[in-house]
Amino acid sequence: MIKEELEKIRQEAQEHIAQSDTLDRINEIRVSVLGKKGSLKEILKGMKNVPAEERPAVGQMVNDVRVQIEEAIAEAQKTIERRVQEQRLAAETIDVTLPAKRLPMGHSHPNVIALKEMERIFIGMGYEVIEGPEVERDYYNFEALNIPADHPAKDEQDTFYINGDILLRTQTSSTQIHAMESGRIPIRMIAPGRVYRSDAVDATHSPTFHQVEGLVVDKGITFADLKGTLDDFAKKLFGEETKTRFRPHHFPFTEPSAEMDVSCFKCGGKGCSFCKGEGWIEILGCGMVHPHVLEMSGIDPEVYSGFAFGVGLERIALLNYEIDDMRLLYENDVRFLKQF
């Protein structure tokens, strides 16, 4: 009797469970079958009519049915939960092509990007980065660099003077003298900084711009070392495939002097409008430190030699990032800066 009833409860419960599609419905089934007033509890109430010797067997039967139903419920619950989750996830689908949310980061100045690149390269070669005063004594800007009082380079039209002795430096080369006067040899330094020339503002001129000076002084420094160092620098800055060309030139404070060209990074040296058909682009001036300059700064040219170079930072920035007007660098339009 009980056995049939149990079987019926089991069958009915399993059928109901199979038909359920919500967790609520499953719960109702659990309550109606396994709950305090559920059908299984009702059956157990009839246990008192079961002869004592059969009770364990019947009890076992009831238990089996309960376990089976619990398992079915758990199974069904899992299925429904999975389905519900699937539905929720499906509903939560987003348009991944919508715009990103970004922190409004600021941007670097092109000059600074170029400067940091150069610093990185030279620090890697063991160079110190130093700086010197922009408002400078005539001696450091000119005389100590082999540019005596009557030299055309000293002409007032190029130099801003504060008074007869103090001026705005026209070149970072003045830092060479400070480095040499410090008396610490060997020297391997670069010195970035602002310089001033009396040029009216236009697309290619600015009365203030930046240079990066370089100086190496030690025993046995050669012109070959100068070439090797700057060739290495050019390859690191413009790419491994870059070729360099050193042309004779003149600077009062170096001898021999040179200008370094790099193979055009647009056409690779074949000649294009960017390099004006030359295949080469002028990058920097350099040379062996003039022995007289060493001497004036208290370094014995019989023992030591050195090389120096100067790079126009704006020139590198304009070339490298293809900026066609120098004025953009000092206007600070955020639409310009955002591109860097």
Next chain:
Amino acid sequence: MNTPISWLKAYVPELACTDKEYNDRMTMTGTKVDGVSRLDKNLEKIVVGRVLSIEKHPDADKLIVCQVDVGMETVQIVTGAHNVFEGALVPVVLDGGRVAGGHDGGPLPENGIKIKAGKLRGVPSAGMMCSVEELGSDRNAYPEAPEEGIYIFPEALGPITEEETVELARAGKLDSEEARAMHPVEPGMDAVELLGLRDTVFEYEITSNRVDCYSLLGIAREAAVTFGASFVEPDVTPAEDEQGDVNDYVSVEVKDPDLCSRYIGRVCTDVKIGPSPYWMQRRLAASGIRPINNLVDITNYVMIEQGQPMHAFDLDTVADHKIVVRRAQDGDMFQTLDGQMRQMDHDVLMICDAEKEIGIAGIMGGENSKITDEVKTVLFEAATFNGPNIRKSAKRIGLRTDSSGIFEKGLHPTSAEAAVNRACQLMKELGCGTPVKGMVDVCEPIPDQVRIPFNAREINAFLGTHYAPEVMLDIFAKLEMDYDIEKEEVIVPYFRQDVKAMCDLAEEVARFTGYENIPMTLPGGSSVMGGLTVKMRIQDKAREAAMFNGFSEAMTYSFESPRVFDRLLFAEDAPERRAIRISNPLGEDFSMMRTTPLHGMLTSLSTNYNRRNKDARLFELANVYIPKALPLTELPDERSMFCLGMYGEGDFFVMKGVIEEFFEMAGMHGKMTCDPKAGKPFLHPGRQALVQYEGETMGYFGEVHPDVANGYSIGGRAYIAVIDLENVIPHTSFDYHYTGIAKYPAVSRDISMLVPRDVMAGQIEAVIAQRGGRILESYHLFDIYEGKQVREGFKSIAYNLTFRNREKTLEEAEITAAMKKILNGLESLGIELRS
């Protein structure tokens, strides 16, 4: 320096290379070619034609129809030019040919103008007769060309080389029919060649040390060594058959030998002014100098060839035939030969005669001694003036001439002699005059030739090369440097004033063995620690902090107008106004070294605002220049300022946040405080603060005063911050110290307060921090309200406090005690607790 290659070849006859080769190799030995222009660019199928007949155009009054013999055939050409006549020899561009430009002489089109046969008003025309403008030239190069219309060739060119002229002169036939008939011009000949346009002009960038290369001979020497060709210098030794004695014609006195180390005078008599020969005109024209007459052309020719400017006086205008070289007197007025009156001063050197000033030395002659076509006797001046003095004088007078441009480089006294002799030689050769024997030469002692000890090993060690001594000596020999084998010294020729020491010899070796053949090595020896200075690292931290917060890096000028202080509402006696002035600025707007970075930043914000950029956040690491004393006797303090500016999104507290973040990143972990009494006139009086750290002022920030913002046309609220990095640096650190993550739980308490309106959060925080004791871990303001629900004169503020003991679990009693101390402290500020 612009010169045609054809002229250069007169001194380097073996030179044979393409324009490109010449360009490249000269550039690589140090004579940089800055421009190359082929004179026959876009000139195709242009021949000489002879106009046989001219008829009126049937349908157009302004046109004529010409039959033109172009050699192999006769073609019909319709033209609007009316200077042609029957028998005229003209340049004709044939059907399918090309000319360089239009007849108006405007800018030349890149690919010229193609000429095709066609009809003009119904009449066929098989080509075009050309003006010099259409040939890409102008009347400066061909002064004989008509102002408007077709170029007309002479029937013959006459002597076309210097050699032909010399030969004719020797035979006394210069002025003969035979001479004039040389090189007849005939129909069908290459008109471009006859016009001297089969040539290339090179423009050189000469470095300031190579005074010798401001002459064609100097460049020719370089070219000869570069290409291994021989250099043929004109022989300027005066002819033996010269007559008379120059001292009978002129005397010279130099009163200021410091400004004139040599003055040579030579005289030519029987002067006959006329056009110079074809070859001289073509060479000058291609060098950009307009041919004038034989005498003027000779001085110009010598200036280019020898690099020595000269001056020619009409000796009959020189009072007492006496030249005196002396300084001008302050205030002297002098009329130069361009007709201008100019004021002189004591540092200007003048050429005078016995009575008056007749020229400004090295710059320009005077109107009063100008050569006219009636001149009979010419005095040539070739002098050596002090270069710097000429440069400064030319600048002061405001008159820079070709002549002063060369003198200012500093000529060697030897070149004066060669030049004046060359000029007299040409006078004779060209039949322009008869040189009188001898020269008046007032000369300071000429410096000895420079001798440099030669040591090949030393040069190799300097260059990093291994050249044999013979290789080096061979180069020196080609450069006309003698070698004293006994003394092992190189003797430098006078024209190489730039060669003074071993390093200069090394340069010559490097140039002519090729810079490209020097190996590439890296410096050996002891290595050095590289890296940035502390200041640069702090500047990089500032950059990071600013950029993380949306500020982009700006750069502005270091000089500005002194008027910015008024725009920034600075008081008359504000210390910022004590600024360094530039004595020769580009203008008032660039005349003062900034003492604050405000103007640059506000200008940049203004630029952005007025270009309708919605938001702008900028920062600059700006140097300011603070004088220690004015006028400047020692160098100023250059201080690096971290300046931030913004408008649009964001407010005062965003700015404050950036500064806090920067301090944090720079290792300044203490509390930054704000003092509202910043006293900055350019900031909103109620929205400004001094930034303080460990009791010292680091800078300030705030909202830009509306009057200032207005002055810069910035609408809306703008904010600015200025942090003095020199003040910040002593407080920064790159050290990190780990303190362990707390194991014991924290307890949090909220305090809600009714605060008198003028009590600031900073005061409350000071009380909390001071009285919270060791167990107070942190506190933060989480609510602030002022308004209707709050009693008049008060504001409601709520803080959350976190307590923690790092060693053990907190006990209630500890917290209560700390809270009590804090609350007592707050009450003493007049604060009431809200329930």
